[in-house]
Amino acid sequence: MKHDLKRGAALLVAASFFTALVNGLQKVTGSTLPVMEIIFFRNLFSFPFVLLIASRTRIVLRTGNPKGHLLRSVFGLTGMIMVVISVTRLPLADQQVMSYTQPLFLVLLAMPLLHETPSPQRWGAVSVGFAGVVVVALGKGVLHGGDASIPAWAYCVALAQGAVGALTTMQIRQLSATESSTTIALWQAMLMTAMTAVPLPFIWVCPHLRDMVCLVAVGAFAGIAQVLQTEAYASAQVSAIGPFAYSGLLWASVIGLFYFDEIPGVAMLAGGALIIGSGIWMLRHERSAKRPAKAGNGMASAEIASR
Structure with missing residues (x-):
C-alpha cells in the first residue's frame, strides 16, 4: 500500500482526539x-x-487458539478497568502521560517473556521514560503524601495500566x-462484552439521561x-506516524482545562x-534499524487490534 504520511498522521491525530473524548x-x-x-x-x-472494520475483509471467527483470545481479552478488560479508575481520580493529562509508559514496559517484559535482548538505545529510552515518571510523581508529591484529593494509589494504577497494555500487545503479537x-x-x-455483562445484574445502577447519552457516546467514540x-x-508506516499518537496529551489537556478546570503543572509537562x-x-530507532516490512505490518496489526 502507498505510504501517505499526511493522511496517516491526520487520521492518527483524529483517533487520539476521539480517545481523549472517551476518557x-x-x-x-x-x-x-x-x-x-x-x-x-x-x-x-x-x-x-x-x-465495520472486519467487513472490509473476510470475516473469520474460526480459531485454533481460544485460550489465547480469552487471555488477550482478560488483559484488555483489566486495562480498561484501570483506565476508568485512573481517569475518574486523576487529571486527564496526568492519566494520559502515564499511559505512554506502555512502550517502556514492552521493552522490559520482552526480556523474560519473549527472550529479547534490548539494544543500548532502547535501554537509554527506557531510562529516560521512567525518569519522566519520577518527575511527574515528585511534582505531584506522590512520594511524600501529596494532595489528599488525588490519591497516590491512583497514579500507581495508571502506571500499572501501561504494564497491562504492554502484556496485551505481546499477547496480540503472539496471536x-x-x-x-x-x-x-x-x-x-x-x-469483553460478555465478561462485563455477567456482573451487570448485581452492580446495575440505572443511568440518568445524561449518563446514558455519555455511555452511548463512549462506545461510539x-x-x-x-x-x-x-x-x-493502513495509510503509512507505524514508525513514521507513531509520534502523532502523542497528540493525545494535547487533547487531554484541552478537555481537562475547559471541562474539568484542570491546569497541567510544570512537573507533569516536564515529565x-x-x-x-x-x-x-524508540520509534525512530526502530525505523533506522530498517526492520522488514512484514514485521512492521505485524506490529501495526497488533496495535490496531489492541484498541
Missing part, C-alpha cells in the same frame, strides 16, 4: 456509575464499528502469528477511534516531555 466521558460517568457498567456499554456500542487482526478484534469485542487508527496504520521523548526515540 473525558468516562471521567464524567465514573463518579456515578460502576466501572464494569461503563465498560460494558463501551464494548457494546463500539461493536458495530468493529464489525497474530496464526490469526488475522480482524479475527482478534472480533473475539475481543465479543468476549471508541469505535470511531478504532476505525481512524486502523485507517491511519510528559521525557516520557513522550523516550517513545519517539
